[in-house]
Amino acid sequence: MTPLPVPNNGTSDSPPDRAWLRDALDLMAAEAARSADTHLLRVPLRPAAGIDLYVKDESTHPTGSLKHRLARSLFLYGLCNGRIGPRTTIVEASSGSTAVSEAYFAQMLGLPFVAVMPASTAPAKVAEIARYGGRCHFVEHPGAVYAEALRIAEETGGHYMDQFTHAERATDWRGNNNIAQSIFEQMARERYPVPAWIVVGAGTGGTSATIGRYLRYRGHATRLCLADPETSVFHRHLADPSVTARSGTASIVEGIGRARLEPSFLPSLIDRWVAVPDAASLGAARALTEVIGRSCGASTGTNLWAAAELIAEMTARGQSGSVVTLLCDSGERYRATHLDPHWIRARGLDVDAPRSAMMRFLATGCAPGAETGPELVTRSPVRQP
CATH class of the missing domain: 3.40.50.1100 (Rossmann fold)
Incomplete structure (x- = not known):
């Protein structure tokens, strides 16, 4: 997919450009219309x-699991709350399927994506994340994914999607x-x-x-x-x-x-x-x-x-x-x-x-x-x- 053009709207920490946001939301709506109900x-x-x-x-x-619905909701939640802009690195802690779906939406919006996941995650999910342009960062202990995802988001100036906190409020x-x-x-x-x-x-x-x-x-x-x-x-x-x-x-x-x-x-x-x-x-x-x-x-x-x-x-x-x-x-x-x-x-x-x-x-x-x-x-x- 062709990334959205990035407007020249000042520094990387300035509020997301409204024109970019409008285009991003249009892309999300078009994707939802293309995805027939299951x-x-x-x-x-x-x-x-x-x-x-x-x-x-x-x-x-389109991304093969129930988590497609959640990923769409989390992106809309982040976009409309001003947490995702044209240069935002998206970071998520996931056992695989949510990360696959978020990688798909990140690629659609032209945003970098990092999935923090247990080393035991099924190889097919890792391959799918890579196919959508995402990067996988592995931890040995599943309980370490939360802190590591937050650390990467802070270091990159990105947005930690935090599905485990925001899932119930994003939908x-x-x-x-x-x-x-x-x-x-x-x-x-x-x-x-x-x-x-x-x-x-x-x-x-x-x-x-x-x-x-x-x-x-x-x-x-x-x-x-x-x-x-x-x-x-x-x-x-x-x-x-x-x-x-x-x-x-x-x-x-x-x-x-x-x-x-x-x-x-x-x-x-x-x-x-x-x-x-x-x-x-x-x-x-x-x-x-x-x-x-x-x-x-x-x-x-x-x-x-x-x-x-x-x-x-x-x-x-x-x-x-x-x-x-x-x-x-x-x-x-x-x-x-x-x-x-x-x-x-x-x-x-x-x-x-x-x-x-x-x-x-x-x-x-x-x-x-x-x-x-x-x-x-x-x-x-x-x-x-």
């Missing part, structure tokens, strides 16, 4: 179950074609147009905040379930509000689950949580890929496992309705990690048992935990209004 796919379940399952396929965004949760509004518009003609549950993971917490606020704003009876990696702090905080951080091994599921309670995560909006082990996430993602013919990343498997738990409970109670969750990104980004048998074996993971359990669930409605052992997941009761 598909809502119905997942085949056993016949006559009385429950319909849908996944919203966010992998079809217009009242509508404006956000993901929640899109889901309800696409569900309008379905058998059960108002879902009983929407299931999402949380990394920044921006998506769960957007959906949770929209549900309340529109008065929907839909409840929000957090699908969380087993090693994440989010579900621990929901169980015990005094817990705000954890140490130990990080989840291999990129994009969701954190070791610290992020500012954009809003616990009061979550009605239920399900904690899912990494092996179950990988196995469920494989099963969904087979069933719908769309490659699915591990965070999608986390979402699906939690959705399956809810559906099995609804079935046991004789309830009918719909459940919606997200296909966050493509499994193709993880060819060198999650989809590599040698990588899986080196970590001692058994993904075949949970894959088979999820396939049985989709065919029979039997809760996947019932097939692999009740200790596989932990879950909370439904929060009462």
